[in-house]
Amino acid sequence: MDAVFDNLDAFGAGLGVTLKLSMISFVLAMLIGFVIASFRVSPVAPLRAAGLTYVEVFRNIPLTAFFALAVFGLPKVGLNISFFAFAVMVLSMYTGAFVSEALRSGINTVATGQAEAARSIGLTFGQTLFLVVLPQALRTVVQPIGSLFIALAKNSSIASLFAVIELTSTFDLLTDQESATLPLLLGTIVCYLIITLPAGAVTAYVERRVAFKR
Amino acid sequence: MTTAVLYDQLGPRGRRRVRIGSAIAYVGIAAVILAAALQLEEKGQFQSRRWTNLADPDLAEFLAKGLWANVKAAAVAMVLALVFGAFLALGRLSRTPALRIPATAVIELFRALPQLLLILAAAIVLPRYGFELPVFAYLIAGLTLYQGAVLAEIFRAGILSLDRGQSEASYSVGLSYGQTMRLVVIPQAVRRMLPSIISQLVTLFKDTSLGFAIGYEELLRRGKFATVSFGESLLQIYLLIAVIFIVVNIALSRFARWLEGRQQRKYGAAGAALAVTGVEDLAVLDSK
Numbered sequence: 001m002d003a004v005f006d007n008l009d010a011f012g013a014g015l016g017v018t019l020k021l022s023m024i025s026f027v028l029a030m031l032i033g034f035v036i037a038s039f040r041v042s043p044v045a046p047l048r049a050a051g052l053t054y055v056e057v058f059r060n061i062p063l064t065a066f067f068a069l070a071v072f073g074l075p076k077v078g079l080n081i082s083f084f085a086f087a088v089m090v091l092s093m094y095t096g097a098f099v100s101e102a103l104r105s106g107i108n109t110v111a112t113g114q115a116e117a118a119r120s121i122g123l124t125f126g127q128t129l130f131l132v133v134l135p136q137a138l139r140t141v142v143q144p145i146g147s148l149f150i151a152l153a154k155n156s157s158i159a160s161l162f163a164v165i166e167l168t169s170t171f172d173l174l175t176d177q178e179s180a181t182l183p184l185l186l187g188t189i190v191c192y193l194i195i196t197l198p199a200g201a202v203t204a205y206v207e208r209r210v211a212f213k214r
Numbered sequence: 215m216t217t218a219v220l221y222d223q224l225g226p227r228g229r230r231r232v233r234i235g236s237a238i239a240y241v242g243i244a245a246v247i248l249a250a251a252l253q254l255e256e257k258g259q260f261q262s263r264r265w266t267n268l269a270d271p272d273l274a275e276f277l278a279k280g281l282w283a284n285v286k287a288a289a290v291a292m293v294l295a296l297v298f299g300a301f302l303a304l305g306r307l308s309r310t311p312a313l314r315i316p317a318t319a320v321i322e323l324f325r326a327l328p329q330l331l332l333i334l335a336a337a338i339v340l341p342r343y344g345f346e347l348p349v350f351a352y353l354i355a356g357l358t359l360y361q362g363a364v365l366a367e368i369f370r371a372g373i374l375s376l377d378r379g380q381s382e383a384s385y386s387v388g389l390s391y392g393q394t395m396r397l398v399v400i401p402q403a404v405r406r407m408l409p410s411i412i413s414q415l416v417t418l419f420k421d422t423s424l425g426f427a428i429g430y431e432e433l434l435r436r437g438k439f440a441t442v443s444f445g446e447s448l449l450q451i452y453l454l455i456a457v458i459f460i461v462v463n464i465a466l467s468r469f470a471r472w473l474e475g476r477q478q479r480k481y482g483a484a485g486a487a488l489a490v491t492g493v494e495d496l497a498v499l500d501s502k
Contacts, residue, residue, distance in 0.1 A: 043221055043232050046239040060416075060463035061456050062423035065434050069452040072441070076449045077257045107220075115220055125221055133220065150326075157328035161427050168331050172338070181339045189327060196326040 003180040004187035014170030015191045021087055021166060022153040022195070028092035029152065030145075033099025040104050043125070051100070058097035063158050066090050071162045087159035095152045102144040106137035139210045146203025153195045167191050259449055267447040268454055273440055280436030281458060287350065287422040287432065291357040292415055298358055299365030304395075306370055317366075324363035330424050332356035337428045353425045361418050368414060372407035373399055405477060412470040416463055423459070433458065 004011070039051030058066070070090050071083065081089075110133050118132040160169035171188040175181045224232060254260055267273065305317025324332070333356030340347060340355075376399055384394040425432045431439075437455045441448040 041220055042235075043224065043228075044235040044239055045232075046236050046243060050239070050243055056464060057460055060420070060460045060467070062420040062434070062459050064423040064426050065452070065456050065459055068426075068434055068438065069456050072438075073449040073452045077253050077259060119222060129220060154326075154328040157330045158424075160330070168328060168334065171331065172334060175338050179342075181342050185335050185339055188331060189323075192327055192331070 001183045001186075003174070003178040003183045007174055007178075007184075007187075010170050010174060011167075011187055011191055014165065014167040015194065017084075017164065017166040018153065018156055018168075018191075019195060021084070021091065021156045021159060021164065022149070025088050025091035025095060025156065026149050026152055028088065029095035029099050029148075032092060032096030033103055036096060036100035037103035037107070038129075040100065041107055041129075055097045055100055058094050059101070061094075063090070063094055063155055064161065066094060067158055067162050083159075083163040087156070087162065087164045091152060091156055091159070094155070095148060098148050098151075099145065102141050102148060103137065106141035106144075107133055109140045110136045142207045142210060143203060146199065146206070149203075150196050150199050153199065154192070261446075264447045264450055267444045268450055270444075273444065273451075276440060277433060277436055277455070277458075280431060280433035281462075283425070283430065283432040283436075284419065284422045287353055287357070287425060287430070288415070288419045291354050291361060291422070292418055294354065294358040295361035295365055295418070296411075298362030299369055302362060302366035303369035303373070306366065307373060309391075321363045321366050324359045325367070327360070329356055329360040329421055330427055332359050333424055333428060349425070349428050349430045352428055353422070353430050356424070357418065357421060361414065361421075365411065365414060368407055368410045369403070372403040372410075375406060376402055405481065408477065409470050409474040412473060413467065416466045416470065419466065420459065420463060 036051045036054050039047040040055070042048055042051075067087075067090050071086050074086075114132055114136065115128055118128040123131065156166060157168040160166055160172065165173070167188055171184055174184050178184060221228075251260075258264075302317050302321050305313045306321060308314050308317070333353055336355040337349065337352040340352065380398055380402065381394050384398040389397065422432060423434045426434045426438075429435065433455055437451050441451055444451060
């Protein structure tokens with residue numbers, strides 16, 4: 001296990017980058033998902049079509065292929081940003097499509113009567129959505145959104161193939177220097193569990209606090 | 215229509231607002247497309263030879279072989295993951311702690327790790343211990359471990375979703391645990407799980423592109439090779455690859471949805487699929 005303890009600072013740095021990457025991308029993915037989901041339930045047909053296109057494209061492209069297209073392709077059209085920024089962009093756009101679907105299926109679980117009651121007392125579309133439907137929908141999406149954060153944290157490992165030094169690339173780089181690969185693997189696994197297990201626990205806690213039986 | 219929940223039939227004023235909104239949306243969408251096109255034009259990406267390269271028969275054949283490598287990896291990993299997942303699920307559902315505890319630990323561990331890490335670990339760790347295998351094997355190993363754990367959870371959810379009365383009834387007519395599982399529970403559960411299993415297989419197909427990381431010559435890796443000889447078509451090649459993956463995956467998803475619809479028509483509510491599609495990795499099942 002010396003291989004791990006000699007390289008604790010490298011693991012710490014890798015864990016930090018993975019966390020930073022996941023959290024920034026998650027916040028952006030939530031924003032994107034929110035906008036796309038509202039497009040998808042909007043009465044305006046072209047917005048619905050745009051939302052659907054977004055979801056179909058980014059849900060079906062392999063993340064690795066999206067990374068390659070962005071990191072190798074976009075500089076050719078004049079987009080030169082850092083590798084970390086590319087990773088944030090790709091991960092948040094990709095996850096945003098899944099967030100949008102989670103939110104939309106949450107909206108669909110709210111009973112029709114809720115929106116009808118809201119309209120019958122004269123609330124506008126916006127008021128119906130933001131005051132009545134979404135607060136109820138959010139409760140049913142806690143679990144899927146939590147799972148998406150965990151999936152995002154795991155997916156962020158793909159950034160290691162595109163010049164971001166996070167946990168997985170730390171493991172990859174250290175195995176070049178050290179002969180004891182198995183301890184390094186164990187160390188990396190522990191680092192990922194440090195992210196995913198608490199995330200799962202937090203999700204379960206929030207869910208217990210806000211969920212209610214229908 | 216699902217969206218109709220949020221609004222009634224629109225009146226004249228509402229329709230006018232929607233028309234205005236639509237006009238603004240069209241202008242916005244057109245502006246985005248135009249801006250992208252202008253940027254591409256400015257960087258010379260519309261030059262015809264950059265695009266005609268894509269029609270090169272050698273390139274097409276080279277990339278087609280790459281896509282075939284994805285299909286091959288997906289097919290092999292799928293079979294192995296289904297078998298591995300079935301064993302894990304049965305283990306986790308078993309009443310013997312000696313089976314249940316290790317199966318649960320394996321499922322929870324592999325589900326919590328990135329597939330890429332598992333693939334890299336196979337490619338890096340196995341050779342150090344004397345297992346020199348082709349990259350295909352490392353890719354399959356990584357995919358199978360992860361997807362098997364995810365599929366195990368789908369199987370378990372499918373089995374647990376069955377009404378308890380089914381197994382109680384079969385015990386009461388004297389069937390053993392094994393007979394109950396084999397003759398009563400699993401046949402019904404499989405029907406419910408099928409759409410979720412297929413959408414997980416779509417995910418698996420996407421994930422075969424992780425073979426890129428260890429030099430497995432799948433579509434994306436071959437695309438990267440191709441950009442060496444067709445440097446001026448770099449952007450176009452990556453776009454083409456993205457489009458190929460998207461088209462194949464949408465076709466697979468449509469098939470899953472069609473199957474789900476057919477199932478519901480055939481078996482009614484009892485055949486209704488578990489509502490776990492649409493969310494990646496389906497870690498939503500524990501509430502059952």
